[in-house]
Structures are given as structure tokens and as C-alpha cells.
Amino acid sequence: xxxxSIFAITIFTLLFLGxxxxxxxxxxxxNWVEEEGYxxxxxxxxxxxxxxxxQIAYQRTGVTFFNRLTDDQIADNRNxxxxxxxxxxxxxxxxxxxxxxxxxxxxxxxxxxQGGFRFEDITEKAGIALEGQFSTGALFADLxxxxxxxxxxxxxxxxNRLFFNNGEGIFTEQTDALKTDKNYGSTSIAAGDLSSNGAxxxxxVNYKERSVxxxxxxxxxxxxxxxxxxxxxxxxxxFEEHYFLDQRDNFLIWFETGEPDxxxxxxxxxxxxxxxxxxxxxxxxxxRPISEDLSDWGLHVKIDDITQNGLPDIYVANDFExxxxxxxxxxxxxxxxxxxxxxxxxxxxxxxVDFSDINRNGYRDFFVVEMLSRTHSLRHKQMSxxxxxxxxxxxxxNRPQYLGNTLFLNRGDGTYAExxxxxxxxxxxxSWSVLFLDVTLNGYEDVLIPNGHxxxxxxxxxxxxxxxxxxxGQMDMERQMLYYRRLLNQNAALPEITEPKxxx
Numbered sequence: 295x296x297x298x299s300i301f302a303i304t305i306f307t308l309l310f311l312g313x314x315x316x317x318x319x320x321x322x323x324x325n326w327v328e329e330e331g332y333x334x335x336x337x338x339x340x341x342x343x344x345x346x347x348x349q350i351a352y353q354r355t356g357v358t359f360f361n362r363l364t365d366d367q368i369a370d371n372r373n374x375x376x377x378x379x380x381x382x383x384x385x386x387x388x389x390x391x392x393x394x395x396x397x398x399x400x401x402x403x404x405x406x407x408q409g410g411f412r413f414e415d416i417t418e419k420a421g422i423a424l425e426g427q428f429s430t431g432a433l434f435a436d437l438x439x440x441x442x443x444x445x446x447x448x449x450x451x452x453x454n455r456l457f458f459n460n461g462e463g464i465f466t467e468q469t470d471a472l473k474t475d476k477n478y479g480s481t482s483i484a485a486g487d488l489s490s491n492g493a494x495x496x497x498x499v500n501y502k503e504r505s506v507x508x509x510x511x512x513x514x515x516x517x518x519x520x521x522x523x524x525x526x527x528x529x530x531x532x533f534e535e536h537y538f539l540d541q542r543d544n545f546l547i548w549f550e551t552g553e554p555d556x557x558x559x560x561x562x563x564x565x566x567x568x569x570x571x572x573x574x575x576x577x578x579x580x581x582r583p584i585s586e587d588l589s590d591w592g593l594h595v596k597i598d599d600i601t602q603n604g605l606p607d608i609y610v611a612n613d614f615e616x617x618x619x620x621x622x623x624x625x626x627x628x629x630x631x632x633x634x635x636x637x638x639x640x641x642x643x644x645x646x647v648d649f650s651d652i653n654r655n656g657y658r659d660f661f662v663v664e665m666l667s668r669t670h671s672l673r674h675k676q677m678s679x680x681x682x683x684x685x686x687x688x689x690x691x692n693r694p695q696y697l698g699n700t701l702f703l704n705r706g707d708g709t710y711a712e713x714x715x716x717x718x719x720x721x722x723x724x725s726w727s728v729l730f731l732d733v734t735l736n737g738y739e740d741v742l743i744p745n746g747h748x749x750x751x752x753x754x755x756x757x758x759x760x761x762x763x764x765x766x767g768q769m770d771m772e773r774q775m776l777y778y779r780r781l782l783n784q785n786a787a788l789p790e791i792t793e794p795k796x797x798x
Contacts, residue, residue: 318640337735346733354532359395359403367399368489368748369773371504373479374428374450375748376593377726381463383443386416386463396432396447411435422465427452431482432759435494438564446472446496448480450503454556458564471566472496473485478553479503485604486597490627493560498747499592499610500553506536510769519548537775548613553589576621590616594646594727600658601708611644611662617693618662634693636709637702642695650730650739657704661714663743665752666698673697673721676752699725726779749778 324335352358363374378396387391390407395676397403401423405413417423424447431448438444442459454472457465480501485494507514510532519533527546529537538546557575558566569575574583591613600607605623612618618640621629641664651658667673677697685694698720702710714720724747730739750756756778763769769777 308525317681333666335654347714350411352451354421354788355411357393357405357416359405360400361395362399363398364399368775369508371450371508372751372775373501373503373505373508376430376481376501379431379482381432381434381445383458385420385443385445387442387461392463394432394434394445397424397431398428402429402432402447404463416463418655419463420463420510421467422447422457424449428481433485433496434485437485437494437496437560439493439562445500446483446485448483448498449477450479452477454478454480454483454498456564456566458792467566467660471564472498472556472558472568474556474568477503478556480556482594484595484597484608486608488557488597488606488608488623488629489559490605490625490782491560491562496556496558496566496598497595497608498556499590499595501591501593502550502552506533506550509536511685511774516518516548521677530688551589552612552614552616554587554589555592555595562697575628577624577628579631579633581630588616590619591665592616593644596647598649598658600649600660602658607646609649609660611641611647613643613645615642617694617695618647626790634691637693637712638690639700639712640693640695641700642697645725646727648728652701652730652739653703655704655706657706659710660702661719661728661730661741662700662702663722663728664697664699666721667723668721675754676750677754696795747781749775750781751775751778753779783798 301543312609326333328334330733340671361378367374376718380396380559381394382391384390384407385394385404386406388407388409390409392407393401393405395405402417402425403415404417404420404422406416406728416679422445424702428450429447430450433446434443435446436443437446437456440459440461442461444459445457445465447455449456452469454470456471459465459469479502480498482499484497486497487493488495488497510518513519519530519537520527520539521530522528527539529539529548535551537548537550540549553569557569557571559569571587572584576584578584590610592610593613594611596609596611598604598609599605599618600609601622603623603625605625607623608621608629610619610621618630620637622632624630641662643665645664647660647662649658651657652659665676666675681755699714699722700712701714701719703713703715704710719741722743725743727747729742731742732738733740733742760769760774760777763777764771764774
């Protein structure tokens, strides 16, 4: 029997302290003030003086979603451990935000919000269980302009899918609406009017459907990937589509590539056309159209008016050595890369980004989260992903990558100061997402960061141990992922080489 690896525990509903379950109706009794195009209301003052969140157990909320993977699924495709996402929005039209969870080994679940922090599973009626695929990301947005929230779901092993909402939470799939040449390892989606026609277009970021380490588990060493021909190092033909070589001073580094992102333009009626990134819409910092697909390891995309000129810009947070892509809308149908001097460093393994004006000077700042541990000893053990990055004197037009979160303060002249260490937010462990939100209701945005990972695959000691066991013939190369320790159990001894143990 296959064991189950539960790496996302039961989701609990969170609510502001002071808003107890027996008086949640008070939340909806605001005194709204109508303004032109919007309305506002004073938030309640909690009588006990506390703020923040309170946890409500699933027995009360009815939200019992778990995300699972089997041992065999983990061993076959380590990228699945990136997990999957959630979308929130009122799809049933009752005035309360509903929750849609993406599942991996199992189906997706849509919970209708009944009010009072009680939810009902309406997945079967809605028609969006999508069982039999590894669902990764979800987005609610009105894509056909009828006033109802539609749904986009991305997947690792199947096509990305679009569903139209009839206004009551019943969805109809638009078959082949987001058609591509093959299946990609898509992770997340953002919607914005990128084509300036008044309709929401889609930007889908791709990671990689499957890593080379899982495709060719016995051929991960330098001698398998690189060959020397006439005194020059070259990739072996078998790996040309998966790697590129980089010469850095006296270092020869080979990087595995990810997959190019997907862009779809909306005609206004929910009909989408895929746009080639090399068609001239994306320009480098010197105004030259990019000529090759950017095969990055995309994890998160955010469409936001970064320059505050009324036009949507694009920020793509990329994992590993892939550069983050910051595309500034030029207002003429093109997007230009942010100049290197505007932003002088970036996070190495960028996981997510969010924007806010944190110092109230009228300019958009942004925060990128990464994987740096808050524990001193672990920071030294988990540096195996950091490639050599020499910084020669006088080189100022590059953008070096560093471990840790990066917080960028907008100077107001198109450049940014990186202040994560100063602000005390450089380290937040293996962080997957970030959200600016005023939790304490004092008028200033706080930061919410969900974090964690099922296995500590960054542990240098574990990597050496696993490699030694493979070389000694005592470990199955195809099952090596199952021998890493749980990330949260740092004091556990290295496992005995018997049957793989990774599950709870």
C-alpha cells in the first residue's frame, strides 16, 4: 500500500480577534459612507484591546481540505512538493467570499461561504473537482465581462483550464480555451488588461513539468551533462534542451533551465489568443525585443501598477538562478525590462512578491520572499543552492542574487533601495507567498508569509550523506528524495538505509 505524505495540514479559518463565532454578524454591520465610485466604513474597535487572528477548528467551519502526495509521486516528480494554491471570491452571488482549493493526489474542492465562518462543500454541483490531475494554481476573475467570477486552474501534468461561471457557482469548461503546444509545469496566474482593450488578459508562469533529476536520475553528474570538444566545454546533445553553461571567471557552471511563461490576450468576450513573448511585446533594458524564450523557473506573477501611471506592469518571481522579470508597461503595447541600475540586487530563489506603499510617500514599494532560515546554524547548512557569484570591482550594471527576502523602498526616481535587513524581514524560512495586510488595524500594512516545506532538501549534510550512499550502492537513485529529513524536525538523526520513510 502506498503511504500518503500529508504536507499541508487541515486549513483553519482565521478571523480577527474580538470577532467571536457567536457574534460574527457584527462584522457586516458597518456604517458605509458612499463616495464617487467606492464606499468606506470605520473598522470595529475590539473591546478587549487585542488584535490579530484567532483560529477556528475545522469542526466548526466545515473546511477539511488536505493536500497529499504518495511516496511514489514524490520520488517520480520532486516538483510536486511545491504544493498548490487557493482562490477566494464570491462565485455563488450570496455576498460572501467562497474558497477554492487546488489538490494534488485528489480532487479540488470549492467551499461555499454560508456566513458566520461556516462553509459547505459544493464541488460536485459546481463541476470543478478536476480529479485525476495535479492542480497547482487557481484564479477567480471575470474573464467574459458578464459580472461573474470565472475560474482558471493550472496544472503540472495537464492543460491549463478555463471555466465560465453562470452566476450561481455552476461552471462550464471552455475546452481548449488556453490551448498550447504541450503541457507545461504551470504554477500560478495573474489577470490584467495587458493589451489595453478593457478586458482581462492572462499571464501564466511556468516552472517545469519534471526536473532532469527525475527524468535522468542516474545522470546528474558533470561528466554526464558536459563534454569537452576541441578544448571547449559543451553540453551533451541529450541535455541541450535542459541546461545552459555559464563561465564565471574560473568557474564553469551548468544550470538547469525551466520553461517559458504563457501569455493570453482576451478579446473581451472570454476568447483567448496565445501571444509569443518574442513577438516584440517584451523589450530588454536597451529597447531591443527579446529574441529567445525565457526558460525560467516561475513561481509567482503579480500584475500591478508599479510605476503608478495607470498602466499594469508585470513582476515575475523566479526560483533558482532565473532572474526575476520586471516588465514596465510602455503604454504602446510593449513591456520593457526594468534597468539593472534601478534595482541592484534580487533574491536568489524568489517565491512571491507583493506591493504596498510602506512609508506613505506616495510610491509603490515591494517585498520579495525567499527561503533563508531564521536559525543561524541552518543558514550555514542550507547554502548548497548558492552558486559562486564573483563581484568584480567596478561592475555596477548587473543584478546579483542573494539568499534571503528583499524589501525594495521606492526612492521616487525609478530606483529602489533594498532594506530587508534594516526592516528586520530578511529571514522568514522557506516562504511561499507574501501579502501586505493591516492585521493590527493601525493604518499600516503588516506582512503575512506562509512558509514551510515537507523535506529539507537544502540540507548540505543530508546531500553529502545521500550521495555517499548512492556511490556505495546502498541507495536507490530514483528514490533518493524519500531519504531527506522533515524540514521541521531538524534534530532527528539521519535515517537508516532500509525502506524509505518520509510520511506521517
